[in-house]
Amino acid sequence: MEVDHKIPKSQGGKxxxxNWQLLHRHCHDTKTATDGSYGTKSGCKSVEPKxxxxxxxxxxxxxxxxRYV
Known part of the structure; x- marks a missing residue:
């Protein structure tokens, strides 16, 4: 599970x-790719599996x- 911003910070979300929700990793990747927030810092526009x-x-x-080890 990953923490997601319902309204991306790049679009004024707090x-x-x-403004947080838990999403499965692949659901988070899909949402991020379609909500316009992916790549706003690095310029990357592709969704690669984590x-x-x-x-x-x-x-x-x-x-x-x-916990992650």
Whole structure:
């Protein structure tokens, strides 16, 4: 899962809780490619799959959590 800005910051969206949503990695890539925000900093306009990430699941305070290792 990845954190996405519902309204991209490049289009005036705020960096705040009510403008964030969790999306699957591939859904985030697709949304970013179509909402006009992809490549606004680097000039890149293509959507390349992100490399696999090693994650580790664990229990903390009765909550299932994940961290990248």
């Amino acid at each position: 960096d705040s809780y009510n 490399p696999p990430v090693n994650s580790e699941w664990f229990w903390e305070n009765d909550l299932l959590a994940m």
